[in-house]
Structures are given as C-alpha cells and as structure tokens.
Amino acid sequence: MHKIKVNGREVRVGEGTTLAAAILASGDPFRTSVRGEARAPLCGIGICFECRVTVNGQPHVRSCTVLAEDGMEIVTGE
C-alpha cells in the first residue's frame, strides 16, 4: 500500500496504481481547462494531457504516466 495526499486528503492505493487511478477514486477533478471546465483523463496513455496535475510542486505532470509512491502530494484543479 502507498499513502498519498490528494488536495490534502490522504488516499491509500495498492502497488502499481497510477496517480490518475488514485485521483479518479478520490472524486476530485484533474485540471481546470482554459475556459474553466473541470476535466478528467481521456486517453489513459499519456497522450491527451487532460490528466495533468501538480505532483510534489511540479506542475503539468501527466498523472496517468506516474505510479503512486508513498508521500506524494498531489494538487488538482489548477
């Protein structure tokens, strides 16, 4: 199990879970589009960039391409 934080709330996920799957489980939107719409993943394979979130302070990380690791702090909705 890995413990990560999504927008300050703790989320526990199993080994091999992508951040995108963890965030979907949390129910929070991923990014806010240019016009202010909430977006969530489309392609699941790192192409569409809809699942971008901030990971440990680094913005624009494609959450579907990163596996969750203990202590990661995710901020979404930006």
Place this chain on the structure above:
Amino acid sequence: MNKTSTDILIVGAGPAGLAAAAAAANSGGTVTLIDENPRAGGQIWRAELGKIRSPAASKFLRALTQGRVDLINSATVFAFSGDNTLTAQTPGGSISISCGKMILAAGARERFLPFPGWTLPGVFGAGGLQALVKGGLSIENKRIVVAGSGPLLLAVADYLKTHGATVLVIAEQASAAKIRRFARGLWRQPEKMVQAAALRARLIGIPYKPDTWITRCRGPRVSKRLARELEVTIKSRGSSRVIECDYVACGFHLVPNLELPMLLGCQIRDGSVSVGDHQQTSVRDVYCAGELTGIAGIESSLIEGEIAGLAASGQTEKAKTLIKKRDAATGFGRALDHTFALRPELKHLVEDDTLICRCEDVSYAQVKDFATFREAKLQTRCGMGPCQGRVCGPAVEYLLGWEPASVRPPIFPVKMKYL
C-alpha cells in the same frame, strides 16, 4: 545529457518492437529498445498494476534478457538530430542515442471524435478506460456505455465486464452488413476466428449494436466534484434513446502515431508509413513495423516486427521467408479499415459550441471556416496545446478534410533544460 550508441535502435516496446528486438537480439550487434511506458508491452500488453500478465508478452520479455538487448523504459523520444540520433526525456534526465539502423514501432492511439459532452469527466477513450483500470481504477458495479468503432470495443467491453463493471451496450458505428462480411472473412484466419468466438462467448449479456453511435452526453449533476452520473444519447437507425450510466468508454478505432516517422521524413501514404518488403521506409536505415504501417492488429505487428528486426540486423534471407505471412496479415488490416471506416453521419455530431481542441478550448465554430490546419492553429491555437494536436488532429482531418499539420521537434512537450 547522457550519450550512448547502439547498432539497432528500436522505438516502442509493444508487440512489433518486442518482436523486432527478439529477432535482432542474437545477430551479434547491440540492440537498444526504448519505450515511454514504465513497463514494456505497449498498449495491448500494458502492465496491470505494474505487472505484465500476458503470457505472450512474457515470452518475448524473457527472450530479450537472453539476447543482447538494452531496454530503456519511461523514455519519451522528442527529437531527432540527423546522423541517426534520437533524443529522449527520462525521469533521470535526457538521453541521446545514436544508431546504425532504426526500427520505429511507435504504435497507435485511439481516434477521438468530438460530440457534445465529450469533454465531461467520466467520458474516456475505450482503450483509455481500460488503461486506467489496469492502472488500478476500480470499476466494480459501474454502469458503462462502450461506444465508437473497431474491434477494440469488444476487447474493452470484455475486460471491463470481467473487472466487475456492467457494460450496458456496445455502440458500434459500423454497419451490421459490414460487420457480418468482416466476421465471415475471419474464417480464412482460423486463429482469429477462435479468438472472436471466445470473445463472443464471454460477451454474452452485453448488447452489441452496429449502426449505432453516441450523439450527446450530459452530466446532469455537474459540480466542483466529478459528475456522478452521465446521460448518454445513442442513435440507431433513426431512433434515439437516452441511457444513464457512470462512465462512457468511447473511441473510434485507431490512428498510427506518425509524429516520429514524420519528423524523420519517412514517406506517409493514406495515413500510414510506406514500407517495402523488409519494412524499410523511404529514409535510409530506418525501418517501420506494427500499427505505424497501417492498423492491422497484433499478429501483423509481430510479423512486421520480426521482419524489421531480421532485416535491420542483416538476416535478410530469413526475413524473406516471412513476407507471405506478413502480406496475409496486412490484408486483415485492409479489411479492418474498410469495415470500421467512419460513416459520414459522424461529421454532424459536432455543434458550433462543441470543443474541438481540448487543450486550448477551441470550439468547432472557431475553426470550421479555415481552409487549412495551419491557419486555424495560428489564429485560434487549435492543436497548439501540450497534446500537440494528437487528439484534435485526426478529428479535424476527418471533420474538415484538412491535411495533417507538419511536425517539428520537440514532438512531445519536454523540460526546457533537455531541449
């Protein structure tokens, strides 16, 4: 920047790339296989919770460890600098690899078509949702509409069902008549027929509707949180109905990832890379295998990969023996193209305020009057966001008949320090 060199560089560790690596592995030269995912396997053998589960994939991966193959994971190729050198971004820094011969096996992605509501959270690609489930997303008891086109829909529906979801319907836009002809053709390839029969048996209970497509999706309770429920309108032979569901998995067959071959200057014809008998492209020392040469499924990818691996490593006699088998497999690809060609009605799903470019939020009304993709890009930023037109490009080529936009490095967004 790390610099390295290799005799044969293979880009993409899906079936075609793995087959190429296995074929070239024992030729005496050095072979490097580079892939953007954390694990090899490509999309079809995508690792599930970090582990590769396909026996076929495991067989190839074992073969790699026995030959002289370096596997570089999590490396996204973004630039090409003449003299057969590719540059990639990895979590540990950038890496530049020069090579004698190159085999491109960059695979395909889903084609997405815009319809009202396609940008709502909960509307995924078909393969997209499958990939997310493989990454740990639970779909237990979720009600899912699978829609779009192509054989992938069946595989995805099957996968979702075996992972606890209720698949309400598979809406396939292709006509029933075309699907019937396609299914009859499978008799000529018994192996495929067995697969198809097995799949059909498992799919019992999921209505498979040809001549059917999504026209609209609504999230009745959109709030700051993700929509809890979606209302999908599907159209079938003139009649429409609304289905309530939790998720939509919608993709319209596949399109090759042509960015890298285009960057290298490989000749493209009818949306795929032109190759010769030995999978050689129009560019010297560059070979192409798998879905890049046309969407034709895994068997074709494996044979093409093997031919490319053999040819690139000088084993041309052995490669020649596979040509016939390859041609049969690419014939299957032509049947796929014909069967799952997009029907013209799908051009009318978009409304003026439907977004075309999801990165930059550009609507159909903003782009529809431009004559070329370039003009629309420059004036509206359509296709200028981080996905670099990978999502909207194939859509506008279909909707507006535009030529694909030109390709420039970096072909993927990259940290400034690695440029």
Place this chain on the structure above:
Amino acid sequence: MASNKKTFDAAIVGAGIVGAACAVALAREGLKVLILDSSSAASGTTAAGMGHIVAMDDSPAQLALTHYSQKLWRRLAPELPASCEYENCGTIWVAANADEMSEVHRKKAVYDENGITAHVLDAQALLDAEPNLAKHLSGGLLVDSDAVVYQLAATRYLLLKAVKQGAEYRQFNSVASLSDDGVGLPSGERISAGTTINAAGAHAGDLSPSLEIRPRKGHLVITDRYPGFVRHQLVELGYLKSAHGSDASSVAFNVQPRKTGQILLGSSRQFNSNDDAVDNAILNRMAARGFEYMPALKEMSAVRVWTGFRPATPDNLPYIGKVTGFKNIYAAAGHEGLGITMSLGTAELLADEIMGRESPIPRQPYSPGRSAASS
C-alpha cells in the same frame, strides 16, 4: 478571370501585420485596396514573432517610429477583440552587472527626453517585480508603456477591418513581379493598380531587388501555462547588441508572459541560414542564456519550438516609402524584429506619403533611397 481586370488604387503585396495595417490606413483614405498573399494571413515573419510592442532606442529614428507606433497601438487597443490579448505589461530591461546598470541610467535619460515613462529598479526592486529572476542580477529599467499583443489575431482583425472599409483580400495568391502599373501574377496575368506596396517581409527583396533585405533567422520556445510566473516582458540589456550586431549568430535573454499564462522564450539571431529547421546548437545557447537570467525555466515544460526569418536591413531601419527608380511602387518592409510594433506607424507614414502630406515624425530616415544616397 474577370475579377483580375478590376483596377485598384493600391495593391498591397503581403498580408502580414505590416500589409494589414497599410490596408487599413489606405482604405480609410478612400482608396480601393487589394491585399494579396502567397499564403494565408500572418503566416510569414508575423507568425514567428513574439508580439512585443516596444519602444526601442537603438537609434533616434528607431525610437521615433517605435514610440509613435506604440501610441497608435494604445489608441487601437480599446477596439481590439479579446482574441488579440493586448496587454500593457511593460518591459523590464534587465541589467546583469554594474556596467549594465550605468547603461540603465543612460537609457532612462533617453526615454525621459522622449517623454517615455521609465523607472530605474535596483536589485531588490527587480526581484520584487519579477521574483523568478536570478538573484545575482543588478537591477533594471521598467518601461511602463510597452505592451504585448497576440499578433496573429491582431493581423486578422486589421485585415477584416480593411475589408469592412472596402478592401479586397485574396489569400494563396502569389505575386511574381511589381511594376508602376500594378502586379504580375505567376500565370502572367496582371492586376492593375495605381500604387503598389511591397509589404512582403523577408521576401520583399525578391520583388524589389533594390531593397537590401537579408533574412535573419530566429528561434522561439513556448511553454505550457504557468500563470503569474513572469509579469513583464523581460529583455537583457545586451539585447540591442545582439539585434544591432552583424555577427553570424547571437543570442539574448528575452522572455514574454502571454495572457494565456504561457511563456515565450527568445531570442536568437542568425544570418546565412535559409533553412527553417530548428538549429539545436543555437537553441541550446539561447536556452542556456535564458537559464542564466531565470533558472526556474529549466524545469518548465516546453510545448513547441519554431523558427522564423526577420527581414533585416543594413542599418536596422525599415524601408518605408517610394522604391528607388519607380513612380508608383512603395515599400513597407524590412522591420527586422520590430514589425509588430512598427506596423501601425509604418502604415501611417506610408499613407501620408501616398496622400502627399506631412507626418508627425520625419519620414526620411526610413526612405528606401537612403542607402543609395549614403553609399
């Protein structure tokens, strides 16, 4: 082609921002204007630029025209649609060391003399204004009146405005030759026009060989969106050295905040390169220069890189006015990296000359005949 038999008062060759601005100015005078472009609007040098509207003081004439043009932009701004993303963000000329700080004071005096408001920033004030700049810098000069515009949308707006005023616009329509009675098309057809304006940017010399215009290649990088990371257009003080010099290649730190939150990073200058491919060596130099001034750029996601060609002239001033040896051919070309800024002023000077009246600033420094006269 019956339409080609039409007679125009003015045929403008080139639908970049300069051609578009000229079209508006001439149509406003009541002339029947035709605009021709071999491709689509703003697809040449205009597309490749940054959209910086800047008062630049490389020479008194350069300052006069950029300052005049800037006022015209400010006047136009209220009518520009939101897509033009006009923003009065100001420029900070960044000083890297004490020597450059003395240049800051010299520059401030020049701006003061010309009625351009500028403020000297010490090292701390610079960091307060732009917290993401490197800590070792000495200060800078903040020029309030400079602005940024999405020049592609602005060009389109100007073209549509000209069309509304009665101009005709034909895109994907190449021109093969210019003469005193109009333009010749590659097919051999002719379109007659009382006046012809060569606004063909980097290609202007192909149509008017007496114009000494050399393409000067540049690179730009654009990032993903990082709202608030940069607030002003930032330019190193050494920029003018790079822009003015005739070195085969040079780079200078230049960063622009787009209204979208994206960041544009420049700049490079190369002569003797007609290949529009990205040149990795100079791109790396340009990026390295950027990191010296703004280290956090390193980690930012670069979405695209592109190149373009500035139409450079020997004295770094554009050609505006009658082309030597012709009665009815005028030039509005050769703006190097200042075409967006100077477009509106250029159009006014040209309209004044064609209509035979005085201009608010002297036109002689930009006269195409000047190089022949001085050599």
